Amino acid sequence: MGLTVVSGHGHTWRLTEQIGSGSEGFVYGVDDTRPLVAKLVPDPPEPEAYRRRVARLVRQRREPRTVGLLSGTPVRLAWPLVQVRTAAGAAADRVDGYVMPDMRHAYQPFSHLLSTSARRAFLPRATWATALRAALALARLLGELHAEGYVVGDLKTDNLWVDEGGRVGMADVDSWQFRDGRELFPGRMRTPGYTAPERLGTATAAPPDTTSDDFALAVLVHQLLLAGLHPFAGHPADGGDYRSYDDNVLHGRCRIVDRTSVLLPRSVPPADLLPRRLTELFRRAFTDPAHRPTAAAWAEALAAELTPGRLRVCAVNARHVHTVERPWCPWCDQAEQGSDSYPDQPREEA
Incomplete structure (x- = not known):
């Protein structure tokens, strides 16, 4: 028998298949004419605080501060619409959660834009220009959230969505840090590879803030613009063992900051495919927490790279789009090393 959830006003929804899970909860389809899903969190660290948060x-x-964030089509945020609890079982055993918009209605998982095979299967018209537009959309959305007092705190690929035009959506709103009146609802989650260095190295994470979000944004923009490559990927060039992205973060091992710090396969996208102004923002983001570029600064720089005349299409492969600052195609250079992040789509047989 499927799960049923009920709101505080007595409205019930029947849940269908489980469609996702994370470190705290599970997401289910909702039997409704509207595109909705439900997130249930079986065992939050502080159940009463979690119910109050939702x-x-x-x-x-x-x-007013949220209405603007939720305007427009498609919806950009999987915002909690109504608080629910499972209907069956003893009161002490019921699970809390909420109903929210189903982002699958308008988007693909963000990771589909970061993988060559997934791009070909799910976003077949995507090019580097799409990646630039997605980076711009993400920076603008994060900047709007910061302006309204929200801190994402655990910004990562798993809670992001994207469509073929480069529009971006975000989920897991219940993990954000925010204030309501005098009460602070702290962010508590962190994910390897997306956590700022100042929040690493301790058993208890320092609370997130807008600058730690800006670090995660820089990581995500790098992944978008370098076809999924994490900025702290690579084996230590000094001969030490590779441990993790976070270990490389703590020790400053990053190709874009110091080419000699890591060893990477020759087939990864070349670092010089990036426009100079974006390269400088990455360097500041990964070396100088006190002057880390804000989401607004990223949005301004990315918008400038999308202005007319700033992009060029390769004469050999029309799917190879690159900055005019690069005299020749970086994706053709990558293909010569054995991997093409934006290959020609195979022609359909007659």
Whole structure:
């Protein structure tokens, strides 16, 4: 028998298949005419605090600072619409959660834009220009959230969505850090590879802030523009063992900062495919926490790279789009090393 959830006003929804899971909860389809899903969190660290957090987010959906974030089509945020609990079982055993928009209705998982095979299968018209537009959309969305007092705290590929035009959506709103009146609802999650160095190295993470979000944004923009390559990927060039992205973060091992710090396969996209202004932003983001570029600074720089005349299409492969600052095609250079991030789509047989 499927799960049923009920709101505080007595409205019930029948849940269908489980469609996702994370470190805290599970996401289910909802049997409804509208595109909805439900997130259930079986064992939050502080159940009462979690219920209060979701209740405040549901209420804030109607507040001026949030209304603008939720405007437009398609919806950019999987915002909690109504608080629910499972209907069956003893009261102490019921699970809390909320109903939210189903992002699958308008988007693909963000990771589909970072993988050559997934791009070909799910976003077949995507080019480097699409990656630039997605980076711009993400930077603008994050900048708007920061302006309204929200800190994502655990910004990563798993809670992001993208469409073929480069529009971006975001989920896991219940993990954000925000204030409601005098009460602070702290962010508590962190993910390897997307955590700023100042929040690493301790058993208890320092609370997130806008600058730690800006570090994760820089990582994600790098992944978008270098066909999925993480900026802290690579084996230590000093002969030490590779441990993790976070270990490379703590020790400053990053190709874009110091080419001699890591060893990478020759087939990865060349670092010089990036425009100079973006390269400089990456260097600041990964070396200088006190002057880390903000989401607004990223948005301004990325928008400039999308202005007319700033992009060039390769004469050999029309799917190879690159900055005019590069005299020849970086994707053809990559293909010569045995891997093409934007290959020609195979022609359909007659």
